[in-house]
Amino acid sequence: xxxxxxxxxxxxxxxxxxxxxxxxxxxxxxxxxxxxxxxxxxxxxxxxxxxxxxxxxxxxxxxxxxxxxxxxxxxxxxxxxxxxxxxxxxxxxxxxxxxxxxxxxxxxxxxxxxxxxxxxxxxxxxxxxxxxxxxxxxxxxxxxxxxxxxxxxxxxxxxxxxxxxxxxxxxxxxxxxxxxxxxxxxxxxxxxxxxxxxxxxxxxxxxxxxxxxxxxxxxxxxxxxxxxxxxxxxxxxxxxxxxxxxxxxxxxxxxxxxxxxxxxxxxxxxxxxxxxxxxxxxx
Numbered sequence: 260x261x262x263x264x265x266x267x268x269x270x271x272x273x274x275x276x277x278x279x280x281x282x283x284x285x286x287x288x289x290x291x292x293x294x295x296x297x298x299x300x301x302x303x304x305x306x307x308x309x310x311x312x313x314x315x316x317x318x319x320x321x322x323x324x325x326x327x328x329x330x331x332x333x334x335x336x337x338x339x340x341x342x343x344x345x346x347x348x349x350x351x352x353x354x355x356x357x358x359x360x361x362x363x364x365x366x367x368x369x370x371x372x373x374x375x376x377x378x379x380x381x382x383x384x385x386x387x388x389x390x391x392x393x394x395x396x397x398x399x400x401x402x403x404x405x406x407x408x409x410x411x412x413x414x415x416x417x418x419x420x421x422x423x424x425x426x427x428x429x430x431x432x433x434x435x436x437x438x439x440x441x442x443x444x445x446x447x448x449x450x451x452x453x454x455x456x457x458x459x460x461x462x463x464x465x466x467x468x469x470x471x472x473x474x475x476x477x478x479x480x481x482x483x484x485x486x487x488x489x490x491x492x493x494x495x496x497x498x499x500x501x502x503x504x505x506x507x508x509x510x511x512x513x514x515x516x517x518x519x520x521x522x523x524x525x526x527x528x529x530x531x532x533x534x535x536x537x538x539x540x541x542x
Contacts, residue, residue, distance in 0.1 A: 265471040269423055270340070273388050273466045276421050277435065278303060278335055281392070286331065286404045299331070301405060307336040308393040308459070315395070315455075330455075331396040331405060339389040343465065346385035380427055383467040394458040402442075402456045409460070413437040426472050434465045480504070499523040 281303055288297045304311050311334045318329060392409075396402035416436040423431050438461040445455050480503045488494040501521045 267424060267426070267469045267472075269466070269468050270337075270388075272421065272423050273433070273464060274305070274337055276419060276433070277388070277390055277462070277464055278305060280417075280419075280435070281333055281335070281409070284333065284405055284408050286401055301331050301333055304332060304334045305336070306334060307338075308334055308391065308457075311393075312395070312457075331394065331401050333405070334393040334395070336391045336393075337388060338391050341387045341389065343385040343387045346465065348382045348385075352382045380424075380472045381470045383424075383429075383469050386466060386468050388464040388466055390462040390464065392460040392462065394460070396456045399444075399456055402458055406440075406458055410437070410440070423467065424469050427469075431467065436463050436465075437461070438463060496525055498525065 281301075284301045286299050286301065287295050288299065290296045311332070315329055315332075394402055394405050396405065413436070415438075416434050418432050418434050420430055420432050423429060423433070440461075441459045443457050443459070445457070480501065482502075483500040484496055485498040485500070486494040487497045499522070501523075503519055503521075
């Protein structure tokens with residue numbers, strides 16, 4: 260675990276995706292004739308139930324008429340993260356993604372593997388994210404209007420596809436399972452006629468966490484020595500070949516103007532060594 264800090268935003272991404280599932284819930288207010296009078300978008304608060312419940316009670320203590328403005332409301336909280344051994348993969352396998360080093364304006368093709376930086380990470384680790392969703396409403400009717408917009412989509416699971424690792428560009432099908440639902444009804448302090456209906460829903464999302472990402476760049480220089488024998492004791496170097504990318508130019512194996520070859524040949528005599536070198540463009 261040593262080294263520079265690396266933040267993959269895996270937990271942040273999972274929380275954002277989970278909250279998005281509930282951001283389009285609304286309830287309708289009807290007139291006495293049964294027509295729609297208004298539509299209320301149910302707000303979402305990301306905090307634990309005790310925190311927003313305490314804040315709600317504090318506001319109603321000083322401004323009791325605000326109950327119509329404050330409710331209904333949905334509270335979402337990440338209550339835990341658990342390792343899931345049932346989804347464990349082969350730990351030595353690596354995830355890989357190749358990122359182009361050139362933009363589309365370059366004269367060379369950015370689709371060539373020689374232009375890409377390779378990003379690697381060891382096999383992702385399966386974790387289960389535990390979420391708690393609290394639905395607070397003033398009346399049972401309002402709470403049921405919200406509940407029936409959530410529960411039918413979980414049978415008992417719902418699958419969503421997310422990009423949960425941007426550096427490696429990994430798309431993952433995440434399974435979100437509803438575990439349980441409970442309801443409680445309490446009277447707010449000092450308000451004998453005001454009820455607070457709270458539904459609590461437990462969910463688990465089967466996601467992942469990722470190890471640090473390492474990068475491998477393009478090889479800019481390669482050196483090859485050629486010997487006249489395979490016997491390491493008697494072999495003499497016959498030639499040296501050095502291939503290098505031209506400075507400020509991206510390497511392309513199909514474009515000889517982007518790299519040079521320098522070939523040095525050696526002639527061996529009993530008491531002296533003479534060498535000659537040649538420079539050429541292309542292979």
